[in-house]
Amino acid sequence: MATPITGPDGANGASGAQICLASGSPRRRELLAQIGVRHSVQPVDVDETPVPGEAAADFVVRLAIDKARAARGCQAPTGGLPVLAADTAVVVDGMILGKPRDRDDGLAMLGRLSGRSHQVLTGVALIADGLERTALSTSRVRFRRLSAAEAATYWATGEPADKAGCYAIQGLGALFIAELAGSYSGVMGLPLFETAELLDAAGIHLLGSAV
Numbered sequence: 001m002a003t004p005i006t007g008p009d010g011a012n013g014a015s016g017a018q019i020c021l022a023s024g025s026p027r028r029r030e031l032l033a034q035i036g037v038r039h040s041v042q043p044v045d046v047d048e049t050p051v052p053g054e055a056a057a058d059f060v061v062r063l064a065i066d067k068a069r070a071a072r073g074c075q076a077p078t079g080g081l082p083v084l085a086a087d088t089a090v091v092v093d094g095m096i097l098g099k100p101r102d103r104d105d106g107l108a109m110l111g112r113l114s115g116r117s118h119q120v121l122t123g124v125a126l127i128a129d130g131l132e133r134t135a136l137s138t139s140r141v142r143f144r145r146l147s148a149a150e151a152a153t154y155w156a157t158g159e160p161a162d163k164a165g166c167y168a169i170q171g172l173g174a175l176f177i178a179e180l181a182g183s184y185s186g187v188m189g190l191p192l193f194e195t196a197e198l199l200d201a202a203g204i205h206l207l208g209s210a211v
């Protein structure tokens, strides 16, 4: 059985973790640390293939639940910390874009996003005291037009290779974003408003009181 590991930011320091984050994403660790949640980290590996005909909103919430359920290693040694997980997808033309498989796939994604709007969906799941709670964040992002040369240069930076939709709002990808309606943290991988609501419902009150 896998053992929980401490986040690189020491987020579960001397006073102990409040939750376990079932994720290998450094972005999710950063975002959780931003709102002061002490956490251990348990990377998980689940099948991220959409079921044929599955709506994107259902897909990201289902995967968030699958990831949280897969983090069983979080539970045993700690006596059962709440487990948080998330999944992010970009949706355009009714297609769900996950992480690019390779350069060609990544450049095709950037070409598809160029000069128009797309949706970014992030599902969040929290399992605490045997209860599964979920939330969904939906944002609309409008890209300016990108030339093929810009997309190729962007790919070569390495930044987009492990990001849904082949860009990072928190990085150079910001250069493409003409407009955002929704949640910056949701696009980045963990919507903090919705996450705080789930934590609150499970009895973890940030700033010391119910939100």
Ligand SMILES: Cc1cn([C@H]2C[C@H](O)[C@@H](COP(=O)(O)OP(=O)(O)OP(=O)(O)O)O2)c(=O)[nH]c1=O
Residues within 6 Å of the ligand: 022, 023, 024, 025, 027, 028, 043, 044, 048, 067, 086, 087, 088, 089, 090, 099, 120, 162, 163, 164, 165, 167, 168, 169, 170, 173, 187, 188, 189
């Ligand atoms: C759109 C976008 C996505 N992303 C990232 C967030 C996620 O890490 C990733 C989407 O892939 P996910 O499969 O949601 O997550 P992951 O595999 O990176 O991590 P986990 O271990 O939690 O499953 O894309 C950004 O960092 N910035 C962005 O602007």
